[in-house]
Amino acid sequence: xxxxxSLRTALRALRKNxxxxxxxxxxxxxAVAAVVATVSIGQGAQAKVxxxxxxxxxxxxxxxxxxxxxxxVATGAGATQNLTRDDATAIERELTSSVLAIAxxxxxxxxxxxxxxxxxxxxxxxxxxxxxxxxxxxxxGEPFGREEDAAxxxxxxxxxxxxxxxxxxxxxxxxxQIRVKHVPCKVIGILAAKGQSSWGQDQDxxxxxxxxxxxxxxxxxxxxxxxxxxxxxRSPEQVxxxxxxxxxxxxxxxxxxxxxxPDFQIRNLAEMQNAAKENxxxxxxxxxxxxxxxxxxxxxxxxxxxxxxxxxxxxxxxIRMAVGARGRDVLFQxxxxxxxxxxxxxxxxxxxxxxxxxWMATKFDWPSLLSPPVMxxxxxxxxxxxxxxxxxxxxxxxxxxxxxxxxxx
Amino acid sequence: MNPPVxxxxxxxxxxxMGDVEVQALRGVSLNIAGGEFMAVMGASGSGxxxxxxxxxxxxxxxxxxxxxNGNDVGxxxxxQLARVRGQQIGxxxxxxxxxxxxxxxxxxxxxxxxxxxxxxxxxQRAGEALARVGLGxxxxxxxxxxxxxxxxxxxxxxxxxxxxxxxxxxxxxxNLDSRTSVEVMGIFQELNEQGLTVLLVTHEADIARHAKRVxxxxxxxxxxxxxxxxxxxxxxxxxxxxxx
Numbered sequence: 142x143x144x145x146x147s148l149r150t151a152l153r154a155l156r157k158n159x160x161x162x163x164x165x166x167x168x169x170x171x172a173v174a175a176v177v178a179t180v181s182i183g184q185g186a187q188a189k190v191x192x193x194x195x196x197x198x199x200x201x202x203x204x205x206x207x208x209x210x211x212x213x214v215a216t217g218a219g220a221t222q223n224l225t226r227d228d229a230t231a232i233e234r235e236l237t238s239s240v241l242a243i244a245x246x247x248x249x250x251x252x253x254x255x256x257x258x259x260x261x262x263x264x265x266x267x268x269x270x271x272x273x274x275x276x277x278x279x280x281x282g283e284p285f286g287r288e289e290d291a292a293x294x295x296x297x298x299x300x301x302x303x304x305x306x307x308x309x310x311x312x313x314x315x316x317x318q319i320r321v322k323h324v325p326c327k328v329i330g331i332l333a334a335k336g337q338s339s340w341g342q343d344q345d346x347x348x349x350x351x352x353x354x355x356x357x358x359x360x361x362x363x364x365x366x367x368x369x370x371x372x373x374x375r376s377p378e379q380v381x382x383x384x385x386x387x388x389x390x391x392x393x394x395x396x397x398x399x400x401x402x403p404d405f406q407i408r409n410l411a412e413m414q415n416a417a418k419e420n421x422x423x424x425x426x427x428x429x430x431x432x433x434x435x436x437x438x439x440x441x442x443x444x445x446x447x448x449x450x451x452x453x454x455x456x457x458x459x460i461r462m463a464v465g466a467r468g469r470d471v472l473f474q475x476x477x478x479x480x481x482x483x484x485x486x487x488x489x490x491x492x493x494x495x496x497x498x499x500w501m502a503t504k505f506d507w508p509s510l511l512s513p514p515v516m517x518x519x520x521x522x523x524x525x526x527x528x529x530x531x532x533x534x535x536x537x538x539x540x541x542x543x544x545x546x547x548x549x550x
Numbered sequence: 551m552n553p554p555v556x557x558x559x560x561x562x563x564x565x566x567m568g569d570v571e572v573q574a575l576r577g578v579s580l581n582i583a584g585g586e587f588m589a590v591m592g593a594s595g596s597g598x599x600x601x602x603x604x605x606x607x608x609x610x611x612x613x614x615x616x617x618x619n620g621n622d623v624g625x626x627x628x629x630q631l632a633r634v635r636g637q638q639i640g641x642x643x644x645x646x647x648x649x650x651x652x653x654x655x656x657x658x659x660x661x662x663x664x665x666x667x668x669x670x671x672x673x674q675r676a677g678e679a680l681a682r683v684g685l686g687x688x689x690x691x692x693x694x695x696x697x698x699x700x701x702x703x704x705x706x707x708x709x710x711x712x713x714x715x716x717x718x719x720x721x722x723x724x725n726l727d728s729r730t731s732v733e734v735m736g737i738f739q740e741l742n743e744q745g746l747t748v749l750l751v752t753h754e755a756d757i758a759r760h761a762k763r764v765x766x767x768x769x770x771x772x773x774x775x776x777x778x779x780x781x782x783x784x785x786x787x788x789x790x791x792x793x794x
Contacts, residue, residue, distance in 0.1 A: 146663055157651050460647045463608065464661035464708065465636020467629040543608045547647065 147470075151477040158450075165446035166486030168439025169523050173490025174497060175432035176519045181498035181511050183425030189507040190421055193338065194414040198275040200241070200374040201410035202384055204391070206366075207403055222366030223404050226352070228394060229370050232387055233270075239383040241375045244271035245367040247356050253307060253348065254320040260306040264321060264348045266355025274373040282315050282330030290351040293358055297321060298330035300347035321348065324358050384409060439486070440526035447479050447534035458538050459546025472539035479531020480524055487523030491516060552584035553620070555716050555747045556605055561614035563600050574600035576770035577614065582749060584715070587742040589750045589758035589778075592767035599720070601767065602751050606639055606718050607631045619715055636664050640709025644721035646701040648693040648708075654680060655689040658707045665712060679707035683737055699730035706737055710746075717741065719750045723757050729791070735760040736784030760784065 155162040206224050229245040247266040252259060265271070269284040285296050297319070299307070308314050317328050335344040356362060374383040384407050391405055392398075451458070458471055466474075495511060502509030563575040575597045582588055592598040603609040604616060607623055610631075616624040623634055635641075640661075648657045658676035667675075680686055683703040693701050702722060709717055719738065723731035739760060742748050750761055758764050759782045766774035 143666065146669070150663070153652070456647070457649055460649065461660065461664075462632060463606075463635060463641050463647070465632055465664040465712070467632040467664070469629070470632075470664055544603055547608075547643070 147474055147477045148481070150474055151481045154474075154478055155481060161446060161450075162482060165443050166439075166482045166489070168435065168442035169483050169486030169526065170439075170490040170493065172432060172436035172439040173487045173519050173523050174493035175435055175490075176429065176522075177491055177494025177511075177516055178497040178501070179428035179432050180425065180515045181494070181509060182501050183421065183428060184510040184512060185498070185502055185505075185507040187418065187421040187425070188510055190417050191414075194410075194417060195276070197338070197410060198277075198371065198373060200377050200380050201274065202372040202374065202380065202387070203408040203410065204370040204372060204387060205406050205408065206369075207405045222364065223395065224367045224370065224391075225365040226367055227365065228391060229367060231394060232370070232372070232390060235390060236383065236386050239374055239379045239386055241373045242270040242273040243373075244268055244274045244371045245352055245369075246271070246371060247352060247360070247366075247368040249355060249359050251322045251348070251359060253303065255307040255317065258307045258309065260303060262300075262303050262346050262348055264350060264355055264359060266350055266352040266359070268352055271349065271371065274371045277335060278333045279330045280333040282328070284330060285351050290353050293353040294351055295324055295326045295354065295358070296329045296351065297326040298332060298349040299328055300332050300349075301334040301345035302343055303346065303348055304331055321350070322359050324354075326350065326354075380409060436522060436526055439523075440483070440530040442530075443479055443482050443527060444530035444534060446482075447475060447531050448537075450478075451475060451534045451538045454538075455541060455546050455549040458541050459543050459549065462541070462543035463547060468539040471541075472535045475535035475538050476528065476531045479535065480527035483523045483527025483530065484520070487520045490523070491520065554581040554617075555584045555586075555619055556580070556582035556749070557615075557617040557620075558605075559615045561601070561604060561611045561616060563597075563604060563609070564612050573770050575604070575611070578767075578770070578772055580765065580772065580775075582716075582747060584747055585742070585745055587738070587748045587750070587760075587762045589752055589761035589764045590767060591751075591753060591755070591758050591764060592773075593753070596767040597770040598751055598767045600770075602718060602720055602749070605716075605749060606641060607634045632664075636661055637712060638715050640712070640714040640717045642702065642705050642709050642717065642719040642722045644724040646693070646698075646705045646725070648701055648704055650694070651692055653690050653692050654685060654696070654704045654707075657693075657704055658711050661708060661712045675711055676707070679711045680704070682710065683707045697730075698726050699733060702726065702730075702734050703737065706734075706741075710741070715747060717746055717748045719748065721752055722750070723752070723754070731757060732784050732787050735782075736788065739784055756782070 204224065206222060226245055229243055232240060233243050244267045249264050249266070250261065251264045252261050268290055269286060272279070272284055279298065282298065284298065285294065288294070289296055299314070304311065304314055307319060314328055314331060318325050319328060320326070332345065332347070332349070338344050356364070372383060372387065374380040387407060388403065392403060395404055397403060461471060498511065499509050559579050560577045561575050561579070562573070562577055565572045565574055578597070578601060590598045590601060600609070604611055607618070611624050614624070615622060618634065618638060623631065626634065649660065655673070655676050658679050659672045662672045662675065677686070677689065680689055683706050685700060685703050685707065688696065688700060693704070696704065717738070723734055726734060735757060738748050738750065748761070750758070752758050759778055759780070761778055762781065763777050764774070765772055
C-alpha cells in the first residue's frame with residue numbers, strides 16, 4: 142500500500158469518528174499552541190528587555206564616587222566628590238585602547254521657560270561624548286564641542302518631551318532662546334526620541350548642556366567634582382579590560398594603595414544586561430518545559446484513543462488481513478492515523494499559537510517574534526509524538542491473528 | 551481432469567487450549583481440481599472450519615503438505631501468506647464482513663489496495679466486479695443501506711476483484727433467507743461455470759446440493775467424498791418460482 146493510499150485510508154477512518162479524533166488531537170493542539178506562543182512571547186520579552194538595555198548604551202561602565210569612612214563613619218556611595226574632570230580627561234587620554242568614549246556627568250534639576258510655557262526637568266552637564274556613550278543620535282541640530290564646554294557657553298540640547306512641553310506648536314525650535322533657571326540658553330539641537338527606560342522613566346525628559354555651563358552657571362560652583370562618569374568600552378570583550386584599567390588609573394591618581402578600599406565604584410552595565418537576559422531566558426525555559434510536558438500528555442491522549450480504536454476495529458483489521466493486508470500494512474495504517482492526528486493537531490496548534498502570540502504582542506507592546514525554526518521543530522516534534530504514541534497500538538493491531546480478528550464481535 | 555488447484559496430504563492441525571491438545575484435523579488428504587465446485591459439510595467441531603482456514607492461508611498446518619496451485623504454502627511466513635491470500639484466494643463470509651460506513655465501491659477496492667494497484671484501475675475494476683454481481687447501480691451505498699443479499703454480493707465482488715484462482719465461501723447463506731440464498735448460490739454457480747474453483751463450507755444439505763461434489767468431515771477426518779446427484783441449479787429454481 143503506498144503512502145497516498147494509506148493517507149487517504151487514515152483520513153477516512155478519522156473522519157468516521159470526528160468527535161473522537163478532535164478530542165484526541167486536542168492535547169497536541171494545546172501543546173503546540175503553547176510551545177509556539179510561549180517561545181514567541183519569551184523571545185519578544187527578551188527582545189524588549191534587550192532593546193531597553195541597549196537604550197542605556199552599549200558596553201557601558203558607570204564610574205561613581207565611592208564611600209569613604211570619615212572618623213569611622215562610612216558615607217554612602219556617591220556622597221563624596223572625589224571624582225574630577227581631570228580624572229575623566231586622564232581616562233580619555235590614557236586608556237584609548239579599551240575605552241571608546243567617556244562622558245563626565247553632573248545633574249541638576251531646573252525650571253525651564255519659553256514664552257508662556259514652562260517645565261521642570263533634569264539638566265545634564267556633560268560633553269559630546271555623552272551622545273556617543275549612550276548611542277543617542279540628534280534628531281536635529283548639532284552637538285556642542287570642546288569650545289562651548291571651555292567657555293561655559295549658553296547652549297542646550299533638548300529631549301523630545303521638553304520640546305513638546307515648551308514648544309507645543311513645534312514649529313521653530315532650533316536657534317530659539319529658552320531660560321534654564323536664570324540662564325538664557327540657545328537651543329542648538331534636539332535629541333531623537335528614546336522612550337521609556339526599563340524601569341519606566343521617561344528618558345526624553347532631559348536637557349543636555351556643556352558640563353561647565355551646568356556646573357559653573359546653573360549650580361554656580363568652582364569645584365571640579367564630577368557626579369559620575371559613563372564609559373563605553375570599545376567592544377563587549379573589552380568591558381572587563383576597561384574596568385580593570387580605569388580602576389588602576391584612578392587608584393594611581395587618587396594615591397590609593399592596592400589593598401585599600403577604592404574611593405570610587407565601577408558598575409558594569411553589561412552584567413546587568415546579562416542578568417536581565419538570563420531572567421527572561423529562565424522564564425522562557427520554564428514556559429517551554431511546561432509546553433513540552435503538555436506535548437507528552439497530548440501524545441498519551443493519542444495513544445489512548447488509538448488503543449481503543451484498535452480494539453474496536455479488530456474485525457476491520459481481520460477483514461483487511463483476509464483480503465491480503467500484511468502485518469506491516471496494518472502497522473502502517475494505524476501509525477499513519479496517529480501521525481495524521483498529531484500533525485493536524487500540530488497545524489491547528491500552530492495557527493492558534495501564532496494568533497495568541499500576535500495578540501499578546503499587541504497587548505503588551507513587544508515585538509512578536511515568530512521563529513520559523515522553532516515552529517518547524519515543534520511540528521516535527523508533534524509528528525514524532527504521533528509516531529511514538531501510535532507505535533504500540535499499531536504494533537498490536539499488526540500482530541492480531543486474522544482468524545480471531547475475523548471472529549471478533 | 552484439470553490440474554489440482556488445492557492438493558493436501560495428511561494435513562494435521564492441533565490447537566492447544568491450556569493443557570489440553572485438540573486435534574482439529576487428523577490427517578486430511580484432498581485434491582480440488584481446477585473448475586471444481588466442492589461443498590464441505592460437517593457438524594460443528596468436525597474440523598471443516600479448520601480445514602477452511604488452512605486452505606484460505608489464514609492458518610498453518612502442524613503437519614502435512616498443502617500445495618496451492620502446485621506451490622507449497624504450508625511453510626510460508628505470515629507476510630507471504632498475506633500475499634497469497636491477496637492474489638490467489640477470494641473470501642466470502644457468513645457475516646459478509648464489509649467495512650461499515652464505507653460504500654460498496656470502496657469495499658470492493660480494498661483487496662487491490664494491498665497489491666499496489668493504481669487508484670484509477672482500482673476504481674474501474676471494482677466497478678466491473680460490482681456490475682458482475684448485479685450491483686452496478688449501488689456503488690455509493692454503504693452496507694447499512696443494502697439488504698443482506700446485496701451485502702453478500704458486494705462481498706463476492708470483493709472476493710473476485712483480484713482475479714483469484716480459488717473462491718472460499720464460509721457459510722455464505724447462513725444469514726440469508728432461502729430465496730436470497732438461492733440467488734447467491736446462483737452467482738457461485740455462474741462463476742464456477744466461467745471456470746472459477748469454488749470451495750463452499752456449509753452445514754445445510756440443501757445448499758450443499760448446489761455444488762458438484764460434497765465432502766463430509768467428522769472428527770477431523772474426511773468421512774465421505776461423493777459427487778452430487780440431482781444437483782440443484784439456481785437458475786432453474788428461480789425460473790420455477792417465478793412461474794409458480
